[in-house]
Amino acid sequence: MKERVAVVGAGIVGLAHAWSAAERGHDVTVFERTSVASGASIRNFGMVWPIGQPTATRAIALLARQRWLTLTQESGIWANPYGSMHLAHRPDEWTVLQEYYELQRHSDLGPHLRLLSTEEAFERSPAINPTGFLGALACDLEVCVNPTETIRKIPSWLTDRYEVQFCFDTAVTEVGTGQLRTATGRSHSFDRIVICSGHDFESLYPEQFVELPLKKCKLQMLRTVSQPSSWKLGAHLASGLTLRHYESFRACSSLQLLVDRIAAETPELDHYGIHVMASHDNLGRVVLGDSHEYGDRIEPFDSLEIDQLILRELQKIICLPSWDLESRWHGIYAKYPSGVNVNLDPEPRVHICTGFGGAGMTMAFGVAENQWRLWTNTTAETVA
């Protein structure tokens, strides 16, 4: 049965719900309080990153990845499925990568992984710093998108393709079963309302958020000027520091030695939650990051010390033709520590979907699709 569906928020999570609902033939309206999306979804690396997911949630990441490829092919929005490389510049990092490869080689991830010698890795990326380089773990699943461009183009595609309506500059101030109210006082009727308001826990159903262990996290990021056009990063690149950040690597017993070494050698990296990664967008710029500061430690001001630490660590692992910076910024996301994200139903046919932490670009298309399969008892086949 065709439903009138409202989605609150035009970040990646709201867009994912809007797309899954529209594909099922529903009448979809998206309400976004800013004039263009400006939240975490436009501020990230643009890394669709299945390798960061543990075995239990990898299927959702793979579904999401497939949907990214479908969307970018159908819409003509730029994406580069160039994969990833985790670089080892210290023996303990190389040990963890080797252990991870052994653990995963017979899993569904196995066919996508390769341990690379230094020579093989240099062939894939001219950016690797050769000093101390020991080898890399390559995965061919990761996809790069330009987050700002993509998140701001998807609304037009959804409108052209599925007649999804977008109400920008429209804050939703009240939601109840069958109805929502906007800041101008207008009420609208809907059969189903999905709230995807990112790290805003204060405006809609604040009492629901009080009970949850959700945290806000601030991340600092940098972006270089465009690199020479023939120069390619070759893959998303991640350092050994990243191994202590993504849950997938926690299955490795050798990880603790690396964690302990970093804590003893460079405690400032733990203090600011720094691990370093780089991605290369369609405008030739290299996006660099990042740090993690939680809860009460979040200040509106960006710290130059953090930027300098991020650059220091990146320069240990990569060499760029130009390190000149074009932009610096920070983003804030909501993180639910005990799962991929949080899905709540505060009232009948009212849903809240948030808390994706550092994996919203990777997981939202999969989570939203699964939610719509559940709510409407439809599978991908019955939709197609």
Ligand SMILES: Cc1cc2nc3c(=O)[nH]c(=O)nc-3n(C[C@H](O)[C@H](O)[C@H](O)COP(=O)(O)OP(=O)(O)OC[C@H]3O[C@@H](n4cnc5c(N)ncnc54)[C@H](O)[C@@H]3O)c2cc1C
């Ligand atoms: C610096 C940084 C780097 C990251 N890197 C990656 C990465 O490479 N890969 C990855 O998978 N993930 C990454 N993430 C995580 C990812 O960006 C987030 O998980 C994701 O963007 C969260 O999406 P969202 O739609 O929940 O939130 P948002 O993008 O913040 O969107 C929420 C939207 O809701 C709107 N809104 C809120 N309340 C209302 C209301 N009452 N009425 C109307 N509109 C409202 C807001 O204006 C906003 O536009 C990164 C995050 C950051 C900050």
